Amino acid sequence: MRIGITGHRGLPEEVAVWTRAALRAEVSRTAPEALVGVSCLADGPDSWFARTVLELGGRLEVVIPADDYRGLLPAEQHAEYDALLAAAAQVHHTGLAVADDQALMTASEVLVGLVDRLLAVWDGEPARGFGGTGDVVTYARQVDLPVRVLWPQGARRG
Numbered sequence: 001m002r003i004g005i006t007g008h009r010g011l012p013e014e015v016a017v018w019t020r021a022a023l024r025a026e027v028s029r030t031a032p033e034a035l036v037g038v039s040c041l042a043d044g045p046d047s048w049f050a051r052t053v054l055e056l057g058g059r060l061e062v063v064i065p066a067d068d069y070r071g072l073l074p075a076e077q078h079a080e081y082d083a084l085l086a087a088a089a090q091v092h093h094t095g096l097a098v099a100d101d102q103a104l105m106t107a108s109e110v111l112v113g114l115v116d117r118l119l120a121v122w123d124g125e126p127a128r129g130f131g132g133t134g135d136v137v138t139y140a141r142q143v144d145l146p147v148r149v150l151w152p153q154g155a156r157r158g
Contacts, residue, residue, distance in 0.1 A: 001030045004038045004111045006136040007045025007121030010158045018152045019121050023049050026119055032057030038114050040065060040107050041084050043077040045121040050084045062088040065107035066099035105131030117146040123157050
């Protein structure tokens with residue numbers, strides 16, 4: 001089972017705690033030998049998902065949006081990004097140089113094309129910028145990819 005992830009960054013701590021537990025519960029439903037997680041490794045749900053896949057014995061694949069993508073991430077995320085990237089069984093590149101909104105959406109489209117289902121840590125609201133979680137969910141649904149939305153009832157994004 002190939003599972004992808006998309007989700008909001010910068011979540012409030014109580015939502016982050018809930019999300020980590022929900023991701024672990026979802027990922028643990030697939031036997032480790034059959035589990036392939038696909039992530040762009042952004043800070044927040046993308047990285048939490050990737051780490052969980054590895055901890056549960058699954059295989060990680062990474063989609064890199066652009067050559068300069070790492071620099072777009074917060075400095076405190078770089079060590080985790082590097083560790084997860086080093087642990088990846090396969091890395092997919094978009095071929096783009098600059099990590100702008102188009103590159104992020106292109107990477108998400110590549111990710112959607114690689115998986116059997118998508119986990120979305122999504123509040124149901126439109127994306128705040130092109131290529132955000134809402135856009136990724138819309139795209140996944142347009143191509144008939146099953147999407148499982150994970151969001152605590154009544155929670156608000158940061």
